[in-house]
Amino acid sequence: MPTRNAPTEWELELAPATFRKLLARGEFRAICDAAVRVESRSGLLFSFERMALRDAVKTPAGARLFATELHAFLYGPGPQQRRFNDWLEALADLPQKGSPVLTWPVATVFGFIARPDRHMFFKPRATRRAAQRYGYALAYQSKPSWPLYQTC
Template structure:
């Protein structure tokens, strides 16, 4: 109830509030729309068959770059990691399998983590929770949650849940995160959250300094 009150104090109209849509939802949904146009499943599959891995990597980084989801050092690390043909190919193939592969989600997630861990790096590591989760969130907001660890864990703590955490992404921790988000979504179902964009925004309001109590 405290979480609900805080969100509605900031956005009295809830998830249909005009200010909420302007501040929190529109740019994330616009990133998803652009993804569907450039890297929807059929387009993504065609680009892979044509071995246009650099084009895939460029499109993905360009779509993400127009959001404020990743820190600047993560954006730079990703751009560096996919600059080379080998990096772009590894990134493109692993991302497609994560989003559209036939294996079970635990295997797909762990394979994605391992692929990102192996990408070329310069000054900054590429393997962070935000970078691992941002493309699933943009591409499939009905399924995947974007994790900013500090803010999300603070939100969970205020909600009365201590999320297990390690700096290296892993399926068990992501599974626990999704379970927590499903519980919150059930608790606020009468507010009619549409997808993980609404859920990420709801929890962001709870844990971010942008929205003080």
């Protein structure tokens, strides 16, 4: 059963100060493990998306890229657009074994869990259906992008 306390669990595992300390110590694997653990309890990603993410952060380089760019996306300075675009680029650059890591759900799940007051979770099929029912003209594109994210 998905937890309703994912933001609370995130705060316990990867609060901004804790996240910064782990980054400073180079504990990228610990950050990835915590992020994936909290997400897996939420039940927001499909199993193939979660597996693609786990595979992508298995290597030290993948773990470092994921951890540093996730922190920058969630807590870094600068405009949200730049941070989101950098996050998408990092996800695209992660190693891939099978399924792509750069999908709408993976790109948006951690922002939604860590900072639900600022970020939304984008599940394409459900979001498109909701937009259609409410008469909202959603210019959907399968590739995650800032222009679509900011309009939702």
